[in-house]
Amino acid sequence: MENMDLNLLRALDVLLDEASVTGAARRLGLSPSAMSRTLTRLRSTTGDPLLVRAGRHLVPTPYAADIRERVHALTRDVQAVLRSQHRELDVKALDRTFVLRANEGFLNVVAAPLVTAIMKEAPRVRLRFAPKPDKDALPLREGRIDLEIGVRGTSAPEIRSRLLFRDMFVGAARIGNPLFLNGDISVARYAACHHVATSRRGAFKGPVDDALEQLGYQRTVSVVVPGFPDAIEIVRQSDLVTHVPRSCLANLSDDPAAISRLRLFQLPVKTPEIAISAMWHPRLDADPAHRWLRDRVQAVCQKVPGSGLIL
Incomplete structure (x- = not known):
């Protein structure tokens, strides 16, 4: 042979x-x-x-x-x-299930418009959104996940990725929070607040703590929740403050009652920019259907940062 x-x-x-x-x-x-x-x-x-x-x-x-x-x-x-895989794809006839993994904050903003866009072009396609407890690349390697959305990890160098959009952290607290009583928000006044942190792993420290420590400050994290929507809900009903990716607030512009109780502010410390990417295994790189899915996800995500929320 x-x-x-x-x-x-x-x-x-x-x-x-x-x-x-x-x-x-x-x-x-x-x-x-x-x-x-x-x-x-x-x-x-x-x-x-x-x-x-x-x-x-x-x-x-x-x-x-x-x-x-x-x-x-x-x-x-x-x-x-x-034969080369660069062939014409009949999207209308595409009958396939795609498994996407993303965190709750991303799904709250992107899932609905993504489903609408996919169903409009490919009515026979099915989407299954899987939870994202960590950044382990094994599900991508084993084919259990078709596409992952989030911040790229460093543990799987062979994984392909495409930048979807760049995000940033913003502060959030309820209107009437004492933090807003005395003019500009200084680093000292911000650090003195009680905070809600978001971490899938339950960590009490993150990028904001690193930035504060460089300036000689330390904050008090009173609550840790797994998802950004949980953090937003807590600060809306308390005097705690939090920070979330700006994209997670995009859908609040469509909810006047929710936005009326929330005030956003620029953090007094500089935190790293958040690069949100789509990730997939190389075995799917040339697959026409998967390439079409990646294009649709990117098209939807390009509209995410324009939430209309002004700090």
Whole structure:
């Protein structure tokens, strides 16, 4: 098997179809002598003459006549397997389930418009959103997740990614919170507040704490919740403050009651920019359907930062 030349399969298909060395040579762009040598190789490989002379013409042997249709089908299948994947995708007929993994804050903002966009173009496509307890790349490697949305980790260098949008942390507290009583929010007054932190792992420290420590300050984290929507709900009904990605507040602009009880502010410390990416395993890189999904996700996400909320 390791010495098999698939070019012989193509040559055999054309020879059996033409029943002529000259005709087969013309179709394959070879000289008649090269085609004759190929027929000799085929005869040696199969142990059968394949084409024999009958007057001025060549006719197939019984074995050649018997395998002609099989050879043609095999040639067609091999060409289909080896053909470039840059083919036209019939999105309307696409019948497939895609599994996406993202955190709750992202889903609150993006899930609805993404589903609308997908269903409009591909009504037979199904989406399953999976929880994201961590950044483990194993589900991507094992094929249990088709696409992951979030901040890229560093544990899986082979994972492909595409930047969707850049985000930033903003502060949030209820209107009437004592933090807003004395003008500009200083680092000292901000650090003196009781805070709600968000962490899937239950961590009490994060980027804001690192920035505060560089300036010689330390804040008090009184509550840790797993998702940003939980943090927003707590600060709306208490004197605690929190920080969340700006994108998580995008859908609040459509809820006057919610936004009327919440005030956003620029953090008095500088935190790293958040790069939100789509991630997938290389096995799906050239898949037309998956490429279409990636494009749709990116198109929806490009509208996320424009929430209309003014700090």
